Amino acid sequence: MMRRSARTRRRILKRGVTEFPALLHSRRPGIRFTAIISASLVSQPTGAYEPEVLADSIRDILRAAAAGAVRRLDPVDLPAAQDACARSLRRERNIDDVSGLAFTAEVRLTLAPEDEEAVRDLLAASRAQSIAEALGRQRSRALAADLAHPAGVYTWWLQNPEFDLKKVPQDTELKSVADKLQGYPMDREEPLEVQILEILREFLNSFSRDEQKLLLMKLLADGMRASSRPHQAAAIEALSEELTATPDHVSVTLSED
Structure with missing residues (x-):
């Protein structure tokens, strides 16, 4: 082992564990967090040691801890991932050898440009899907409300391009369809006031x-x-x-x- 002063070894060790990078998988396939990690020594190593070897061990331990902290987190919520990773790394750790070294760490979590773009695309797709689903539910609720009355069922039938006036549904058939729609459970996403009004409307119609x-x-x-x-x-x-x-x-x- 090269003979170096204690001060030189400490300087090499500190340099080896300061602002080193890590690429961490997120819960979204193909999107990774970029971490910059800096370790702080809680206790100094004792005895003879190789600073490069200790630095390698510290980096391996902290990269593994950071990866475990964010593996199930969503890059869409970067602040939450930052907090979770920081909580994990500031916990004191030891190297299991004769050095007696203990350390904590700080981390700065970001997204590389290509990962940021992937997150933007993901959000845009999610918003488009949410809007489409909301519009679909709205159309379904409006149609169900219209058809919950025999007159609405008759109007819908007349709008059918293939309707035949010689085959007009009987009143009992129209009422049967309307009664079935009235019996379905209400959409709990509707505000309470709307749900109450619908119940009152059905009550009055009875x-x-x-x-x-x-x-x-x-x-x-x-x-x-x-x-x-x-x-x-x-x-x-x-x-x-x-x-x-x-x-x-x-x-x-x-x-x-």
Whole structure:
């Protein structure tokens, strides 16, 4: 072994573990993190040692630790990967030999230009897919809402370019289709208010007579007024007055014939 002073060996060791690179696989195939790692010695090695050999060992240990920290992380969220890698490397480690050396490390995680471009392409594809799925769900919900009423089913049938007026569906067939669509569970992605409104609409439609609907509207207006919502109550009452000019209708019960 070449005889070098302790100061020279420490300088060589420090230089060998300062700002060395590492390429780390991410959870996205083909996209890698680029890491710049710098080790800090917690304790100095004792006895005779080769600084280049120790530096090699430290780099191997830290590269393996960094790789394990980010292997399952998404390069789309680079800050999260940076934090996870930094947490792992700042933990104190030892080399299992007679040197007595302990060290921690800091890391700076980036993406190479080609990996950045791959992440941008990935995000663009993900956004396009999300938009397409959202539009598809929106169209499906709108169509289901239209067809949840017999008139909507009939309108849809008339729009069919191959419709035949000699084969007009019976009212029972139209109602059967509408009833099936009304029975499907609601999309939980809809806001709560929209879900409640849909339930109320189905509830009101379950009563065929205007008198029964008027009674329900009166109960709703009374509840709004009791909840200190006079403006909404007045709007319901105005709608009731438009529906009929004969208040005697509200004397009926809610039971169906």
